[in-house]
Structure formats: structure tokens, C-alpha cells
Amino acid sequence: MSAATPRAVLFQHDAPVSAGALAGALVRAGFTLETRFREVRPGDAEADLVVVLGGFMGVYEADSHPYLREELALLERRLHQRRPSLGVCLGAQMLAAVSGARVYQDPKGMVLGAQAIHVTPSGREHSIFAGGPESLLVTQWHGDTFDTVRGAETLAFSERQPQEVFQLANSVGFLFHPEVEPPTLESWARTFPQSLSRAGRQLDDMLARDVPSLQAARADSEGLLKRVAEHFVRDAVLDSR
Template sequence: MKFLVIKHTRSEGFGIYEQFCLDAGIDVDYVELAKGDRFPDPQRYDGLWVMGGPMNVEDVDHCPWIADELAFIQRAVQQGLPYLGTCLGAQMLAAAMGGQVGFMAKPEVGLLPITLNPAGQQHPLLRGLDVQPNVFQWHGQGVQHLPPGATVLASSPQCPVQIYAVGDRAFGLQFHSEVTPAVMDRWVSIPDYRQELERSLGVAGREAFHQAVYDQAAATARDAHILFENFVAIAQSSKISVKEVGIEW
């Protein structure tokens, strides 16, 4: 099995999932857009992960590769490639598939609870998660209108679209399930990131958030592993079903 991971910036990578893939014997290729990498043929892969970044979906003037990325995502999802998008990656999925992304009334920042709705509680991607897990939130935009046929699986008071599905193989997570204490350490060491956190939370709030990432590391790692195993199972079953109907990957 091989996954493709799209990184929008060097500072926001695959996080804890890199180790999960290593442990599971899953090969990983990276497209690093900040380095000018090109998009490969999506049919070479069993799953596509699209990570976060400080830019927004509409920032095409500063990030001219966004248009190509949206086209690539649309192509991959339409071909049936399993997709998991994190934060910006969730917003990219919505934009690529006909939804709409925009600014929220207030940024959502912190280790905060989301609530799985009845559809989410029964969904294969979320099987094994608590109904109200705490997740790492750091975003000022969200999905305002879902793509046609998409289904909301989880929400929060500030953001009604926290997890959603497009069909049965493409998923957006508005939060950062990949974050570990080491990732948080790196982010707060970046002046722009630290200042952005302090604009939202203040210095004391930023420090409390940082500590909470350590305090809840075991729980968030457990939830990330549940998501990982469930996505791998979906990718495996998707590969089998595609072969059964005679489509070559």
C-alpha cells in the first residue's frame, strides 16, 4: 500500500501519521508545494492525504499552485481515490468538489470538543471514537456550504462542519489530528505561528494550549490511530472494489 501526502508548507507535515505508516509498512510519497513539486498520477496510490497550511483556499495570488491542486484533488476523488484532508486539506476538498469555504465569525483555536452526530457515530471512518473527542483546532475559515451530496459527520459550537464525507471515500477533518507535542513545540518556535496564537489566545492562553497538547497527548494519539486504521481499512476495501469492477489503478 502506498499513500500520497500533499504538504503546503514545510512546517505542516504528516505528523503522527508518518510513524503510523512506518509501523504499518505503508509507503509514503510527498508532494511539497512550497518546493515546487509536481503532482503525480493519482492512480499510482491507494490513498491521498492533504495537510494544513497558513494560507487560505482563495490565496491564488500568493500561492499560484492552488488552482492546480484543486484540479488534482477533483480528479483524484472523481477517480475514487480515498482522500483524507486536514484543516486546509478539508477546505480544499470542499472547494474542489463544488462547496464553498469562508471566514468564520471568530477563529477556533485550542484543544476543544467536537460532537459526532448519529451519522458520524455509525460511520466507518469514525468507528471507535468517543462521541465528543477533544481535537486540536486552529483555523479561521471553515466549510460554509458543503459540496453536492456531502454529509456532515461532526460539528462544534463554532464550526458546524468539523468532519464531513463526500461519497464513501473522501473525508475532510477541519481539525489537526496529526499534531503531537513535538509538532506543537515546532510551531510555537516559529515567530509568525506563535504571534498568531497569541492574537487569538493571549500569551497565557497560548502557554495553556501548549501545555494541554502535552497533557492530552495520549488521548489525541489514540484518536489519531483510530482514524488512521479506519482510513486504511477504507482504502483497502476501496482498492478491492475497484479491481472487482475491472478498473486498473
């Protein structure tokens, strides 16, 4: 890492699935941000931090989405070089894939809306969760899952996924969406009714229960994002010098 302000490159795959509140947290922690939309540019692999966001495609559809192959290669290279990466939803699944884990459509269907995650004992000692609550209400929106990521430390789990948050080398994967704020969840629910149908959810129920619940848990979500950003500045980026 240079002495200059640390640089984070964010890979975005679909317009509605942006960095959201994560972008502000990274900037406040000291990062400058560069966003890529379905492309990898020269020099991206050497960024101080790479963030791979979510998307409506699956890891197993990389043949139809060549940019996913490029991102997978980039993530694998960074893992070998111990350069830090953060994967969110699809990004976490991509981290799992480059570690050798199988990624596939969840046979139980989509997970969508507000759901509790629970921090593991080792997670409570990790800077991402230390000092925060042992359980958090988070935003879920995914239809894929993955097998156990071998060699990874599990930081949090949910009812459906035993590795909801994991650390692999000095990279971290979040299967849920820590960046999504309640108004964004409401917008997604209104815009993508087919996803609600796949999850067996109703729009009225989502708006009446999930969105207000996540709004009430906003302070916990903001605290998590702050710790995530500070973790990568302090514990990951500086250690990679």
C-alpha cells in the same frame, strides 16, 4: 489499484505542517508514502490515496500559489473518478471548495488549541469512528472555514464548525489536525505567537492547559489515526480496484 503495496501521495505546503503521526499510521496500515512539497508530479492523480495536508495559506489565495490550483484540479478529478482522498485542515477546505462550497476567513477569528469534537449518529457507524469515543479532544489550528459541503455526509461537528469531519464520495475531510501530537502543538505555539494573538490565546495558558489535555487524550488520537488509515486501505483503496 495494482497488486503492489498501495501508494499514498502526501501534499505538504509548509515545512512545520507535516504528516506527523498520520505518516506512521498509514505505513502501519500498509501504505508506502511519497511526499510532495508544493508540487504535483505526473502520476500523482492515479495514486491509491492522496493526502492533502494543512498550510498557512488559504484556498482563496490559489492565484498566488499555483500549486494549490494544481492540487484543486487533482482533487476534483479524483472525486469524479471516485479515487479516495484525505484532506486535513487546508486539505479539507480544498475538498469543500471543489464540491462548490465557499471557503473564507472565519469572521469569528482563529480556532487554536484543544477543542472537543462530537461524532454524529451516522459517524458512529462509520469505520473511522466506530468503536471509538463519541467525543474527542483534538488539535485545532485554523483561521478559515467553509459553507455546508452539499452532498457530503457529516461524521463529526464542533462548537464552531457543523462539518468538522465529512465524507464526500469516498474522500474524507478533517478540519482539525489529527496528525498533530502535543509536542508539535507546543512547538507551533512557541514559533507562531502571532497566531496565538489572533486567537486571543496566551502561550502560558496553552502550555498549562491545552498541551497536557491533549497528552491525556493521546490514546484516543492514536486510535482515530489507526482507524483512518485502516479505513482507506480496506474501505476505500480496495473498493477502487
